[in-house]
Amino acid sequence: MxxxxxxxxxxxxxxxxxxxxxxxxxxxxxxxxxxxxxxxxxxxxxxxxxxxxxxxxxxxxxxxxxxxxxxxxxxxxxxxxxxxxxxxxxxxxxxxxxxxxxxxxxxxxxxxxxxxxxxxxxxxxxxxxxxxxxxxxxxxxxxxxxxTVNQIQFEKEFNLKEIRTEVKRRHDLTMKQFKPKSFDEYVKFMETNGVKVIPSINKQNKLQGFRFEFDGHNLKGSEVHRNMSIGNIGKQMAGIEGAKFQKNNNATIKLGDKIVDLTPNLALKIAKFIIKKAIDKGISY
The missing domain is CATH 3.30.930.30 (BirA Bifunctional Protein; domain 2)
Incomplete structure (x- = not known):
């Protein structure tokens, strides 16, 4: 009350x-x-x-x-x-x-x-x-x-924790089941698993991150789990063209019917990770 x-x-x-x-x-x-x-x-x-x-x-x-x-x-x-x-x-x-x-x-x-x-x-x-x-x-x-309000707050926090856990579970399932090779595929496959992924695009048409909509909740990736920032999602997708990102930090990608840029920091972070992973495996770009 x-x-x-x-x-x-x-x-x-x-x-x-x-x-x-x-x-x-x-x-x-x-x-x-x-x-x-x-x-x-x-x-x-x-x-x-x-x-x-x-x-x-x-x-x-x-x-x-x-x-x-x-x-x-x-x-x-x-x-x-x-x-x-x-x-x-x-x-x-x-x-x-x-x-x-x-x-x-x-x-x-x-x-x-x-x-x-x-x-x-x-x-x-x-x-x-x-x-x-x-x-x-x-x-x-x-x-x-x-x-009481304290009970209401507890229930909200408990429910939010359950939502976060479920979104993360569906994210893990998407990565394992579909193995998306691009952000565009990731968005589509997450929707297949019941989670709407909403790109956050700034005025410069640069992709800054994702929000996740599920069961009436709308959360930033970092609010769901620390491994669900857009940078960490990119690192999990082995099919992203790391060499292209390294060559051009302002990499362009397709999201649905839109063409957007990755921020330089994001592109470089993903490129470095994928190239390091390739070197570790003895693969040359």
């Missing part, structure tokens, strides 16, 4: 968004208020806010967002409980407050508006309110058995 918070001065406009019927807005919490519209609630807020002329951003606005999966099983009573628990964690005490749930999208979320001015005319301290809102959401999620 994610929590965001800030102090605002445009109470009525913001509350009108929260109360937007086009978003299937439903009131899940109403504390010490009687009004039935943004205008009426704003007037009730203002009665207390007029006691404190020094505070201009006198309404607290929060968004509480459970995960999509958690949101599917949260009814009105549970959403109300989340909101109350969040307010408790924020030490908001007894204040005017109203909260709406938006259900127009798959991601159900709560908009909470709280009067920053209490019944004594004292303004709530909003220092680091954004960070404290997230911490309050974390504690609320933990105590109510909901998914």
């Amino acid at each position: 994610i929590g965001k918070g800030k102090s605002i001065s445009h109470t009525r406009a913001s509350m009108s968004y929260g109360w937007n019927q086009e978003k299937n807005a439903e009131i899940v919490l109403k504390e010490i208020l009687h009004g039935d519209s943004p205008a009426e609630i704003t007037k009730e807020f203002k009665m207390l806010q007029d006691q404190n002329h020094h505070c201009t951003k006198n309404t607290l606005s929060f968004v509480i967002s459970p995960t999509i999966e958690d949101g599917k099983r949260l009814d009105k009573s549970k959403l109300q409980a989340i909101t109350k628990h969040f307010m408790h964690e924020m030490n908001l005490g007894e204040r005017q407050a109203i909260a709406f749930v938006h259900q127009d999208k798959e991601h159900k979320h709560i908009h909470l508006y709280v009067n920053r001015i209490d019944f004594k005319g004292v303004a709530y301290n909003d220092s680091f309110i954004g960070k404290r809102s997230q911490q309050a959401a974390e504690k609320t999620a933990e105590q109510m058995g909901l998914t």
Whole structure:
């Protein structure tokens, strides 16, 4: 669950968004208020806010967002409980407050508006309110058995590790199965194995590297594995014309229907590697 918070001065406009019927807005919490519209609630807020002329951003606005999966099983009573628990964690005490749930999208979320001015005319301290809102959401999620941001981050990192491993496995399979002899062949054979390889070409029409698209993820080669930089991929392809690269560092290659250049450093790196490999084997270019 994610929590965001800030102090605002445009109470009525913001509350009108929260109360937007086009978003299937439903009131899940109403504390010490009687009004039935943004205008009426704003007037009730203002009665207390007029006691404190020094505070201009006198309404607290929060968004509480459970995960999509958690949101599917949260009814009105549970959403109300989340909101109350969040307010408790924020030490908001007894204040005017109203909260709406938006259900127009798959991601159900709560908009909470709280009067920053209490019944004594004292303004709530909003220092680091954004960070404290997230911490309050974390504690609320933990105590109510909901998914926390830390859990979400762990799952993302775990899933990304699995994606990297799978892309590297398919890269190794492509090299072993098809033995590509050019970057063009490599791109085609990787696509055969379910990975889209996207060339990174600069304004000078020079190939700088590859990105790998798989299962909704888009990663640089170096992010997948250190052996999947474009230089290391080139080294693995024995069929690249090393002599040509050595003779002309600005080597031209074909990628699909495009003709692009390798950067001088990349061409030289591949040429040196292949020529060394040839010498080691006693083969003369």
